[in-house]
Amino acid sequence: MAKKQKNNMRDLINEACGRVPKSYKDDEGNPQEEGLQVNPGKQEAGRNSDTASSTGDAVEPVLAPSAGSAPTSAKVVASDPASENDAAPTAEDSEGQTSPAWDFLMSHCNSFDPSDKGVSVRIDRKVKKRLDLAKARMSETVSMKGMVSAIVLHFLTEHEAMFKQQQQLQEMS
Amino acid sequence: MTNSIKIIFANQKGGVGKSTLCILLANYLAYWKRAVCVIDTDIQATIASIRNFDERTRDGEPPYEVYPLPLDDPDAMEHFMEQSADIEGYQLFDTAGRLDDDVIGVLLTHADYIIVPFEMETKSMMSTFSFLRVMASLKERMGVNPQLFLVPNKYDRRIGTAEELKNLAGMIHEIASYGIVTPCVHYRAHMMRIDTYKISDTLLKSAVYEAFKSIVTFIESQK
Helix, strand or coil, X not given: CCHHHHHHHHHHHHXXXXXXXXXXXXXXXXXXXXXXXXXXXXXXXXXXXXXXXCCCCCCXXXXXXXXXXXCCCCCEECXXXXXXXXXXXXXXXXXXXXXXXXXXXXXXXXXXXXXXXCCCCCCCHHHHHHHHHHHHHHHHCCCHHHHHHHHHHHHHHHHHXXXXXXXXXXXXX | CCCEEEEEECCCCCCCCHHHHHHHXXXXXXXXXXXXXXXXXXXXXXXXXXXXXXXXXXXXXXXXXXXXXXXXXXXXXXXXXXXXXXXXXXXXXXXXXXXXXXXXXXXXXXXXXXXXXXXXXXXXXXXXXXXXXXXXXXXXXXXXXXXXXXXXXXXXXXXXXXXXXXXXXXXXXHHCCCCEECCCCECCHHHHHCCCCCCCHHHHHHHCHHHHHHHHHHHHHCC
């Protein structure tokens, strides 16, 4: 790369690492305390917390520590004193209309229906519980991070449910 | 129209060779006189660490810059991706690959190309499949369409029975529906000895040549 482009890139890198993003500013537009890093998606989503997937550098005062590291662990609700009386917001709350991400998640919540197979097969209870949890998480999250992890959880749980169903079908035949 | 070519190395499966191939592609592009830089977004900072070591032990100017960028704020990453679009040349991003990373979604949706290394082994491919399904969903939902390159990495033809290889071939056939499957990158002991200053002739002419040539040829045909 030419020297000028290298300098431009270096400036951008320094700016990205050092700047205080808008989301870190308080309601009056003042930057928050340096070093305080709060995921705006988690704040906007109200307090749904994914697993303890933080890199470890960020300080997240509004979130309680996760009960476990697996996505299927119990959902942790953050205890932000400023808004603990607020109900968990949905996509509609923020803008008065559903977002594309919300619509997509809701459509995927209903994508797996064992009755489509035309055979009455019991779903393993543990798998069913995880599937329901995955659907519940997907219906509540609006942040990019939450959406990605919810999609992953749903796909993996769906895959497991279908696999076990196939096993049962094989045993029956 | 952007001047940059943003290439993201991603796969949720660890150890498939994201950082290694990122370094090798940067070396390959520098060898062929392309403007290139590496942006290390992985919190482990693998490539940045290797570069730090190389600067102390190698002579001469490095062929490209390596920038650590361990951001965990999606807004900051979004701003960076937008601003860096005007900087000409290849920008290779090494990622942690974890789908629960805050910024991975931003990287994937701003990428021009995504390179997904995977190992020719059942467990690795199953995990890669899950990742690709999530990628497909993100692409559809976010209205973006980065080209995916699926790179079979660490391929050792000595390993695998005829039945296993047949099954793997079937999985490769299925994985091809998600993107372009490049020629294999064969396992070489030299892969353990890479540095960020140059690419060895052994790797350049054998292990990575076909795969990288196919990728770069495709990219430059799109300009």
